[in-house]
Amino acid sequence: FVDGIAGPDRSLFWASYCANKRSVTLDLRSEVGAAALRSLAASADILIESFRPGYMAGLGLDYDDLKADNPALVYTSITPFGQSGPYSEYMATDLVAWSMGGMQYLGGNEDRQPVRISAPQAELHAGAHAAAGTMAAFWQSRKTGLGQHVDVSMQTAVVWTLMNATPFPPLHGTNVERSGDYRARGHIVIRHVFSCRDGHLSVLQAPRTLRGLTEWMVEEGVAPDWLAEIDWDEWNPAAIAEDDLDGIELFNRVQTRMEEFVASKTKNDLYLRAIDHGMLIAPCHTVKDIAESVQLEARDFWRDLEYPDVNRSLTQLGPFIRMSESPIEINRPAPRIGEHNREILRRTKQATAQRRQSAPTSQSASVGMPFDEIRILDFTWVGVGPITIKHLADFGADVIRVEAASRPDVLRSAAPFKDGQPGGLNRSQFSGNYNSSKRGLGLNLALPEGRELVRRLIREWQPDVIAESFTPRVMRDWKLDYTNIRELIPDIIYFSTCQQGQTGPHSKYAGFGQLAGALAGFYHITGWPDRDPAGPYGAYSDFVNPPNAAAAIVAALEYRRRAGKGQYLDLSQYECAAHFLAPAIMDYVTNGKVLNRRGNEDDSFFPNDVYKCKDKERGYTGVGPSWIAITVTNQDQWTRLCELMGRTDMAADERFENAESRRRHSSEIDAAIGAWTKDKDAHGLMAELQDSGVAAGVAQSQADLWEDPQLQHRGFFQWLDHAECGPMPYDGMTYHLSETPGALRMPQALIGQHNEEILKEILGFDDDEISQLVIGGVLESS
DSSP states (O other): OGOOOOTSSOHHHHHHHTTTTOOOOOOOOOOOHHHHHHHHHTSSSSSEEETTTTTHHHHHHHHHHHTTTTOOOEEEESSSSSSSTTTOOOOHHHHHHHHHHHTTTGGGOOTTTOBBSSSOOOHHHHHHHHHHHHHHHHHHHHHOOEOOOEEEEEOOOOOOTTTTTHHHHHHSOOOOOOOEEEEEEEEEEEEEEEEETTTEEEEOOOHHHHHHHHHHHHTOOOOOOOHHHOGGGGGGGGGGTTTTTHHHHHHHHHHHHHHHHHHTOOOOHHHHHHHHHHOEEEOOOOOOOHHHHHHHHHHEEEEEEEEEEGGGGEEEEESSEESSSSSSOOOOOOTTTTTHHHHHHHHHHHHHHHHHHOOOOSSOOOOOOTTTTOEEEOOOSSSHHHHHHHHTTTOOOOOEEOOOSSSSOOOGGGSSSSEEEEOOBBBBHHTTTTTTTTEEEBTTTTTTHHHHHHHHHHOOOOOEEEEEEEOTHHHTTTTTTTHHHHHHTTTTEEEEESSSSSSSTTTOOOHHHHHHHHHHTTTBSOOTTTSSSOOOOSTHHHHHHHHHHHHHHHHHHHHHHHHHOOEEEEEHHHHHHGGHHHHHHHHHHHHOOOOOTTOOSSOOOOEEEEEEEEEEETTTTTEEEEEEEEEEEEEHHHHHHHHTTOOOOHHOOOGGHHHHHHHTTTTHHHHHHHHHHHHHHHHHHHHHHHTTOEEEEEEEHHHHHHHHHHHHTTSEEEEETTTTTTEEEEEOOSSSSSSSOOOOSSSOOOOOTTEEEEEHTTOOOHHHHHHHHTTOOOOOOO
């Protein structure tokens, strides 16, 4: 809250996520309120609601009720588990949704209970996926004049943050386990969070990082001879055998020396050196660091809006993406509750009449897929770009993904693998999960002939969207950047994404999602206050960005439909990810408060934690640990929890009369709950607590997710028949569209799998021409 004073018009959470909106208050249980909503919906393009399943239907206000007056309406429902299924009525707090989606299980140190990010995230992921699904349905509505219902599950949105973890049970027979500030690689334990003089850093110990640090030590005269002599191009700790004691000892010596050297520097020293020397190092930013970022300042990221009720302006985060022709403008402060009642309700009847007059006179009976007329040329790799384009590919876009076997996507060589065995570039399901529904074109773009072939493909195929995720200089050096491409296609939508955007003093910084997650503040606030940051599992920012970016691409397509103009989209993964900590960043800028890691503690609720249950047998992985997340949100739930535990004495104890007083006695309460849960089946206990009105959910492992009846009900996990590997497991849809549900239409392509098809059908090449390109090394395949 502004100045730490609670009040509905002083909430920084509200200010963070409600700028540019207007507010109207309606009692939907009354005839007047329901009628007003019907009138508003009759003139709306989109309606978004987050009531429990069935609530709006009970009021006569669900999609089927409202589409009669507005057939083009897109009606989006966001719930913890979806509109139907065995868990659809379950309650979920952030902790419960994070747990049921599998991310809680992976968080924190192995010797303590699983831990969440110390700021709510699950609802934000649900909101981002709702935006992507809503925009897909909106585009379809524009094409056909027909709307539809979009059903968004918070649980599946969280599952999509698990990076590469979900295929491990069926492919390797194991779960990925939490390991805190280290990452286990067999018998080698690699540190990924390092301490320094004024904080911590996320460090990927790749050869270029270790080489860069060694060269720095040599410059300062502190590198031991044995370290300076290592050939970092040949350094591969993953290849050290379990019985190679000398190799293990050398690895430990190297890691210890790196720790000592990093500890002697500041975060900024190391960060600037990383930018200049291409090292994979990022500071674990606090919200203070983010607010003072010279990169964000240089990109004019911040916005100041006047809030009359608090007699001051508040500094807010700027647009999550830069759009050259239809930029996101943040110019209206978050509204007071009901601030626009008179303005909106007075205009409703007039707007409804105008809507009916301008509605399509005919509606398409053939619905197809939302993006089945959209063509996308995809140069992206690793995480953000491929997943962004997957959102459009799975809903019908014709996507050609350009890859090179001579410089492959690094994820093609990363676990998990078919049958748990690596080999070549086609066995990894890490990259596979991100690249369904795309055709594969294998080209060596390092050769002028490869780049000329791309230009010819662009001229003749006329893609609607081009996507790339290199550092800013690459496409420019190849003359495949926006400036050059719009000479070929003036109305092209050109999407670029990199760690920190195309401009600014840190724009050349290259890295992966672990590093952007540290830059955006998530590492610093994940873990326990008495330990180093654990960081969220994996490349966290890689799963914040894609649904937001996909929604922006559709917005750009819609602008082109209206105005006839293409545009350039510049997505800084750092800036977009920071929005998921917007309230905490605003709290620092407004009140000077720095959010730190705090385990599973919550500002409003207690208890809010994860407790050990009885070990359980899973089909894919055998016997393993089980945990349950429990959140008490009010005094009535506290009483019910105590009754279930057989501890009515605690319900009556005045020391526990509210969340704050319970928090003062946290050790006693946590011990009592832990003693009650430790011998119980986690899934059975979850059902018991939910039936009693207490929010609870299993902190599910990946193996649990594969057996989850709610995910099975939604058809979430799918198997696709890969050209080399046969059946491979894929994560499915987070949002279900009632009329155009989308589909994983094909597995990840082999590199160059569709070379002949593309070159013959689009460019008219014959067999001899294709053979010459293969001989010349222009066409590649895996």
